Amino acid sequence: MAYTPQYGPGTSVVAQNRRNQMNPDHKLEKVRDITDEDIVMVLGHRSPGSAYPTAHPPLAEQQEPDCPMRKLVKPTDGAKAGDRVRYVQFADSMFNAPSQPYQRTYAEMYRFRAIDPGTLSGRQIVECRERDLEQYTKLLVETEMFDPALVSMRGATVHGHSLRLSEDGMQFDALQRCVLAENGVVKYVKDQIGVPLDRAVEIGKPMDAEWLKAHSTIFHSLVGTAYRDDKEYIEYIQRIHTLRTKYGFMPTEE
Amino acid sequence: MAKIERAQKLFLDSLNQKFKGQDIESEKTTFYNFNGVRQSPRKREFMKEAEAIEKERGISMYDPERCHLGGIPMGQRQLMSYQVSGTGTYCEGDDLHFVNNAAMQQFWDDIRRTVIVGMDMAHATLQKRLGKEVTPETINEYLHILNHAMPGAAVVQEHMVETHPGLVDDCYVKVFTGDDEMADDIEPQFLIDVNKLFGEEQAESLKAEVGKSMYQAIHIPTIVSRTCDGGTTSRWSAMQIGMSFIAAYRMCAGEAAVADLSYAAKHAGVVQMGSLLPARRARGPNEPGGIKFGLFGDIIQADRKHPNDPARASLEVVGAGVMLFDQIWLGSYMSGGVGFTQYATAAYTDNILDEFTYYGMDYLKDKYDFDYTAPSPDQILEPTQDIVNDLATEVNLNAMEQYEQFPTMMEDHFGGSQRAGVMAAACGLTCSISTGNSNAGLNGWYLSMLMHKEGWSRLGFFGYDLQDQCGSANSLAMDADRGLMGELRGPNYPNYAMNVGHQGEYAAIVSGAHYGRGDEFCYSPLVKICFADPSLKFDFSDPRREFARGAVREFMPAGERSLVIPAR
Numbered sequence: 001m002a003y004t005p006q007y008g009p010g011t012s013v014v015a016q017n018r019r020n021q022m023n024p025d026h027k028l029e030k031v032r033d034i035t036d037e038d039i040v041m042v043l044g045h046r047s048p049g050s051a052y053p054t055a056h057p058p059l060a061e062q063q064e065p066d067c068p069m070r071k072l073v074k075p076t077d078g079a080k081a082g083d084r085v086r087y088v089q090f091a092d093s094m095f096n097a098p099s100q101p102y103q104r105t106y107a108e109m110y111r112f113r114a115i116d117p118g119t120l121s122g123r124q125i126v127e128c129r130e131r132d133l134e135q136y137t138k139l140l141v142e143t144e145m146f147d148p149a150l151v152s153m154r155g156a157t158v159h160g161h162s163l164r165l166s167e168d169g170m171q172f173d174a175l176q177r178c179v180l181a182e183n184g185v186v187k188y189v190k191d192q193i194g195v196p197l198d199r200a201v202e203i204g205k206p207m208d209a210e211w212l213k214a215h216s217t218i219f220h221s222l223v224g225t226a227y228r229d230d231k232e233y234i235e236y237i238q239r240i241h242t243l244r245t246k247y248g249f250m251p252t253e254e
Numbered sequence: 255m256a257k258i259e260r261a262q263k264l265f266l267d268s269l270n271q272k273f274k275g276q277d278i279e280s281e282k283t284t285f286y287n288f289n290g291v292r293q294s295p296r297k298r299e300f301m302k303e304a305e306a307i308e309k310e311r312g313i314s315m316y317d318p319e320r321c322h323l324g325g326i327p328m329g330q331r332q333l334m335s336y337q338v339s340g341t342g343t344y345c346e347g348d349d350l351h352f353v354n355n356a357a358m359q360q361f362w363d364d365i366r367r368t369v370i371v372g373m374d375m376a377h378a379t380l381q382k383r384l385g386k387e388v389t390p391e392t393i394n395e396y397l398h399i400l401n402h403a404m405p406g407a408a409v410v411q412e413h414m415v416e417t418h419p420g421l422v423d424d425c426y427v428k429v430f431t432g433d434d435e436m437a438d439d440i441e442p443q444f445l446i447d448v449n450k451l452f453g454e455e456q457a458e459s460l461k462a463e464v465g466k467s468m469y470q471a472i473h474i475p476t477i478v479s480r481t482c483d484g485g486t487t488s489r490w491s492a493m494q495i496g497m498s499f500i501a502a503y504r505m506c507a508g509e510a511a512v513a514d515l516s517y518a519a520k521h522a523g524v525v526q527m528g529s530l531l532p533a534r535r536a537r538g539p540n541e542p543g544g545i546k547f548g549l550f551g552d553i554i555q556a557d558r559k560h561p562n563d564p565a566r567a568s569l570e571v572v573g574a575g576v577m578l579f580d581q582i583w584l585g586s587y588m589s590g591g592v593g594f595t596q597y598a599t600a601a602y603t604d605n606i607l608d609e610f611t612y613y614g615m616d617y618l619k620d621k622y623d624f625d626y627t628a629p630s631p632d633q634i635l636e637p638t639q640d641i642v643n644d645l646a647t648e649v650n651l652n653a654m655e656q657y658e659q660f661p662t663m664m665e666d667h668f669g670g671s672q673r674a675g676v677m678a679a680a681c682g683l684t685c686s687i688s689t690g691n692s693n694a695g696l697n698g699w700y701l702s703m704l705m706h707k708e709g710w711s712r713l714g715f716f717g718y719d720l721q722d723q724c725g726s727a728n729s730l731a732m733d734a735d736r737g738l739m740g741e742l743r744g745p746n747y748p749n750y751a752m753n754v755g756h757q758g759e760y761a762a763i764v765s766g767a768h769y770g771r772g773d774e775f776c777y778s779p780l781v782k783i784c785f786a787d788p789s790l791k792f793d794f795s796d797p798r799r800e801f802a803r804g805a806v807r808e809f810m811p812a813g814e815r816s817l818v819i820p821a822r
Contacts, residue, residue: 018711094664094710095281100710100711100712101711101712102707102711102712102713103711118716119712119716119719120670120712120714120715120716121669121670121671121673121674121712121713121714121715122668122669122670122712157323159331159668161712162664162665162667162668162669162670162673163283163331163664163665163668164280164281164282164283164661164662164664164665165281165282165283166282166283166284166285167282167283167284169282172285172330172331174323174326174328174330174331175323175326176286176330194323194324217711218709218710218711219654219709219710220658221654221655221658221659222281222658222659222661223281223658226655227651227654227655227709228257228651228655233708234647234651234705237701237704237705237708238643238647238701240704240726241643241700241701241704241726242639242643244724244726244727245639245697245700245726245727245729245730246639248727249724249727
């Protein structure tokens with residue numbers, strides 16, 4: 001019998017949004033268009049139009065050992081080309097940002113290949129081959145997993161996820177990498193590591209509170225969905241904890 | 255689980271003080287207009303001091319407006335003050351860095367420089383092997399000589415150099431025993447009087463544990479243990495003990511019996527505060543990593559001061575524990591960092607953990623009719639999985655909701671590790687205090703972690719991935735190298751060894767199990783008695799108050815060198 005992933009428990013909209021983001025069969029809603037060049041600028045790893053720096057020759061040009069694993073695992077485009085490994089890191093506000101650190105990691109693991117995510121409380125990093133990274137980042141920024149005001153790309157000095165929002169609705173950023181312009185559009189004036197950009201990169205208008213509440217993947221009793229109200233979710237966690245306590249990591253149902 | 259209401263939230267005063275003139279329940283504020291690092295009086299003091307130092311030594315130093323983020327100083331948001339929980343004392347975060355806080359240093363100094371040494375073996379050697387008479391008079395004379403010798407003075411040899419008493423005035427030796435008659439014969443200056451320091455029931459029980467034995471509570475000079483290390487304490491103490499026996503009992507300095515006394519003083523009769531760590535940790539005995547959580551619960555004396563409030567007593571253990579284990583042990587000893595201060599302070603500032611914990615106490619009363627103000631083995635709850643799940647779930651949900659309802663509190667605890675440690679501590683304490691079972695408390699901790707992670711899709715730093723997402727499986731285990739009863743776990747317990755934000759709370763959870771039962775001690779009656787001594791520089795019955803005194807520069811430590819350095 002084929003395994004059917006369930007992605008996660010819960011009856012709330014938060015739980016459903018989490019499943020949607022994780023499920024690769026669910027088509028993420030595209031909310032904005034960002035050009036490839038703009039993605040490259042905000043990432044800050046290479047100049048737009050420049051060649052991809054490489055860590056090794058293209059696989060086709062080097063003598064690959066006779067390895068069954070290499071035959072089994074199809075390399076990504078970035079791996080084929082020998083790209084170096086680079087990163088994108090997101091800081092997600094706890095005030096209903098559409099995605100959140102572990103949620104990002106889970107969604108990326110289901111949707112992307114050849115990635116190395118790292119999950120913390122205030123940031124989530126994913127590393128992979130550079131040209132793969134640009135594709136992945138484009139998806140993460142253009143779709144319902146992103147909001148220009150509450151999510152930002154930050155290589156360092158990520159402090160802000162748990163702070164109150166600025167009066168204009170923007171998440172705190174000590175470096176003010178992105179700002180809300182007078183026309184209501186969020187513009188990156190620095191790349192994710194904080195180096196000033198030659199030109200501002202528009203990343204779109206912040207989503208409204210209603211949309212955010214409907215698309216968020218964090219429980220929040222003040223601005224969103226209360227965790228306590230999703231009884232199925234709570235019971236599921238208690239069950240997991242109980243089974244692990246009694247049986248370790250190979251639980252047997254009583 | 256069912257939410258209950260608490261009329262007066264303990265953190266409100268702090269939030270209102272920290273965020274003066276602001277709506278502490280609003281999710282909006284202003285940033286980037288605080289004048290950066292100069293908004294903080296303490297940072298301004300640092301800058302002024304550094305300027306003077308630079309002029310004197312000609313080498314640059316603290317320069318936050320140039321060196322931080324390429325010219326963007328910290329302080330783009332409000333740099334908050336903190337109230338040390340339960341004290342009403344406000345200070346700046348910098349004042350809680352252990353380097354800036356003399357009370358914090360003395361807390362650790364007083365532990366590291368302490369060993370307890372039994373006298374029974376030495377007395378047996380003197381009486382049976384050497385035929386010497388041991389009487390209260392000889393013991394008092396020995397203690398007089400020992401209190402001369404322990405700080406570093408000579409007792410037998412000619413032409414010896416000695417330490418300046420003004421530099422080692424914190425060094426002394428007292429004794430204690432469970433035998434009231436013998437205690438009566440000891441000069442009061444040398445006696446830790448169990449009857450006076452403990453309540454009647456606790457004193458009787460402790461005395462029964464000690465019996466007719468007599469122990470020396472030895473505190474070598476702070477300045478010595480600082481210059482050397484914790485492993486020095488038992489050696490220094492044993493050396494002076496040996497010399498004092500020779501002097502007091504007129505022994506031959508070279509006779510073989512002295513070796514027996516030395517062996518007893520150095521090894522057989524010694525109780526170290528911390529056990530020796532494995533070679534890879536490169537630490538001797540009496541260093542923080544070797545302090546068992548149960549023993550730490552006995553070092554802290556808050557249960558003597560608050561016998562009918564196990565929550566308060568446990569919260570004092572949290573404060574003391576996170577300061578030692580997070581700020582000093584992991585923050586500097588182990589990591590080489592500059593002290594993981596703000597991981598730790600979250601658990602003992604602004605009454606936030608206090609509020610979460612007392613919510614648990616109220617919930618216990620409301621649902622289980624458990625009265626935490628009357629600690630007794632008779633009313634503890636059975637530590638079933640269902641009860642632990644219920645308590646930890648409700649306390650954790652309440653804590654998450656408080657952070658959500660008060661965005662300024664979320665901003666106060668701006669890091670996930672801070673919130674994770676605080677919420678899980680409240681859950682663990684509620685479970686351990688009510689069940690009298692340390693492992694049940696640890697189990698509540700780990701349910702909190704899973705629940706936190708799923709609710710907010712985040713937890714702490716990478717380290718939380720290690721122990722907190724697999725902790726359920728080992729919290730009740732007793733298998734070798736996988737589990738242990740809470741009292742015997744410690745900072746070097748396999749899963750706990752490198753993870754900030756946990757060890758102090760674990761120590762408190764373990765202690766809470768005993769405070770909730772009204773036990774006389776957690777692990778060692780000897781340690782409980784030893785640290786009740788009011789002559790110690792640091793008052794172990796009120797560690798958070800002491801840290802607050804250190805923060806506002808009112809605490810006078812030991813080990814100062816002003817007597818032997820040029821006046822400033």
